[in-house]
Amino acid sequence: MVGVVVDIVVDGEVVKTDSSNRSLLTKVLKERIKTASN
């Protein structure tokens, strides 16, 4: 299975994130939070 996560970027800022797969989106966001908190 292939999934895709897309960041919509305006003027260099991510304004929205969406995905073909809800669970994949949750997983990616979880990883980003983990990275940001380290």
Next chain:
Amino acid sequence: MKTKHLLLLASLSLALPLQALEQTTFHNTDKSKSFEATLVAYNAKTKTVSVKLASGAQKSFKMSVLAQESQDYVTVNEDRLAIAKSVRLKFTEVKDKGAGEGVSTSYAIEVRNAGAEAIKDITLNYTLYYSQGSVETGGTLAKTSTGTLSTGKIYDADTLTVSTQSVDIVRKSKPASGGG
């Protein structure tokens, strides 16, 4: 602490696709009062600002009651906010079984501007997540592939489709060895 992180995660996983901006401090004209809120909308015609307070309540008021720096914040983020609210994405997986062992797979991303104003241009940074099978070993390996797409101008109530690059998914596994 763990509970706090889980709550934050639950909040972000639902909020991020919908909410473009973070909470900030707004000041009134003489800066005698301030409050924390998230900018959720700005109507340029009526010059009305809508914010969501930390309590979850939504309030609307005239832009003129804000200090200049708060007005600047609204103006700077007006486009981002409008785009975040207007742009809807729809994903369609596209597979192409070629002559070899691989299945070439990509995504067609339908970008719809549901707003009443045209959008000049947005950038889509995408990451494909996939498992690639190996003919040699029979196993699979988790992989990612990233790319950037640009939409150009999207008129109001218009839709356009952009495509990601393709990745090859090898589905055939190594035949079992040995046996009789």
